[in-house]
Amino acid sequence: MLCVEQLTASIGGTQILKGLDLDVGAGEVHAIMGPNGSGKSTFAHTLAGRDGYEVGGTITLDGVDLLQMEPEARAAAGVFIGFQYPVEIPGVNNMYFLRTALNSVRRARGETEIGARDFLAIAYEAMDLVEMNRDFLNRAVNAGFSGGEKKRNEILQMAVMQPRLAVLDETDSGLDIDALRVVASGVNALRGAERSMIVITHYQRLLDYIKPDFVHVLVDGQIVESGDYTLALRLEEQGYADFVNHEHDDVPERPMSGAGT
């Protein structure tokens, strides 16, 4: 379904992804693990089409070339990123934002837009999934949300958008154990034969809750090892040291506010 070949990405003259290959089949969940600065977030942004990167290689989703598309067109094609640091949009009602997002992709796909009442039913169902209070809908997007609330809001958006490919970028960071459980059970409920997921994480902890079909180790812009779930356990015990080429330490990540690895 998703096919990534020889993907390269650089920013400001610094190469971050150096020939990344990845195939994700329909319904599969892949975990990408790696140390700080290995290019995990850059990979997510490259899939989403963020401005500012020089990108080479190919990415196709269901045979369609994503690299030629604007971020909003990729969203319409079914790409969803659960952000590590979701931004705040003061004054914009969460429900309005969600409905605009859903209707934007529906419009782009030539589907009919969803009215306010029908949308509410969709939103409520999604909110139950992440155990979210109904008054969340009337708050401004992420404004004043706690770290855990922001992450839950990302999963809520995913549940509403029903993407073809969901990329969760360090969704576990900053979550306490209860929030982690809620987020993970939301994600698990959204697993399905028609939906693929890429779970980017630092720690094996999240993978106790979201069991991946495959685990990949990303080091210095390349996938250096792939395996099944046991690879994650091995990493937990041994760390990344075996995989890291120390000559390439301190590769700078994309310099921008609020972004991580």
Add this chain to the structure above:
Amino acid sequence: MSDTVREIEELTEAEYEYGFSTDLDTDIAPPGLTEDTVRLISAKKNEPDWLLDWRLKAFEAWKLMTEPDWAKLEIAPIDYQALSYWAAPKMKPVLDSMDDVDPDIRDMFDKLGIPLHEQKMLSNVAIDAIVDSVSVTTTFKATLAESGVIFCSFSEAVQEHPELVREHLGSVVPVRDNYFAALNSAVFSDGSFCYIPPGVRCPMELSTYFRINSQNTGQFERTLIIADDDSHVSYLEGCTAPQRDENQLHAAVVELVAKDRAEIKYSTVQNWYPGDENGLGGIYNFVTKRGRAHTDAKISWTQVETGSAITWKYPSVILQGDRSVGEFYSVALTSKRQQADTGSKMTHIGKDTKSTIISKGISASRGQNTYRGLVKMMRSAENARNYTQCDSLLLGSQCGAHTIPYIEVKNPTARVEHEASTSTVGEDQLYYCRQRGMSEEDAMSMIVNGFCRQVFDQLPMEFAVEAQRLLSISLEGSVG
């Protein structure tokens, strides 16, 4: 220049959609301003002697005054002798019904989205339509009269209700108040007049729609709203002008009188022609708006300013009576080469008076936006309170935002709070919205509308929708 900056600039180069002009048969005075001009205007309107004297006094005062230069505005010199001070579409002398409105004028308002046929009107809004110097029609007059509400053109009020006009004209904005108010007092042409009798809650929204049509004319309207004891009125004001290469002068005065326990809510959506991206043309908007709030009265100004090349405007409240309340909610957008110096003045005289100022300035392209406000606590203002919040949003790297608050406190029990912030629409925010499927333009307009939310919430429903649309248009590029 980064991609984002360039995109923002493209987005903010909007087309002005009300730029058409209408070919009306117009009675226009030759350019120039002398005592004779003042006499001519007064004679055209068949005014009583006291009003002519009042105008002449204002004219004498104006001649001795100089243009204010304290605002952060760069203004090309205005040649007051090159302007015409009277322009009126010729029409039938008496309008028996809406059907008598000149079809050309009706078409013009239809094109502006303001149908003047009462039966075609969607909402519960009465409209006074003003073209150039005169009021062309006022709708729903009969309906309003049933509850005792007087809503008519200023000229008509002078003829029909001289005692009300004489008592209140200049009582809030004296003729010598400032250069532009003096000029307006001397040459004002028409405007709206409104009186709400004691205890009456005005059954519909009242609205004035201003349209400058003629070339090389100044527009000087005068609006007077009197809300008698325990009454309530909500008033809306909209304005547009044709797209012309030269600057046009607009110097209006609005006076509000809220008597004991009365409430006046005054909302403006100002969309005069802003000029082009090189700063050619556009309206010079010098407006004096002020209200006097008596005991337990409340005056609330809400403005959405997206037009004009120059905006110089400080809607103010004199909180004279004890426990009176003043509010100012403002969104000012400057794009292209627009400049705005706007804010509010709250003068607290009475005890336990309370004022709120919420100002949202948006600067895009090469726009310059200044908030200038004065909060004044007089010696008598025991326990008076003010809260001021000024937020600025910068779109692009060549625009500017400035905040200049003045605070004068002469009573130690008074409390004044001021908060200010400056932010930009982040690349991160746009990216986030686009990842969720929204186009860049939709994302931008959503974020900017979110920024203005506190102010839009104050507008009557139809106006809020209009304001959001206007803001989106002003921010959209040629795509829109």
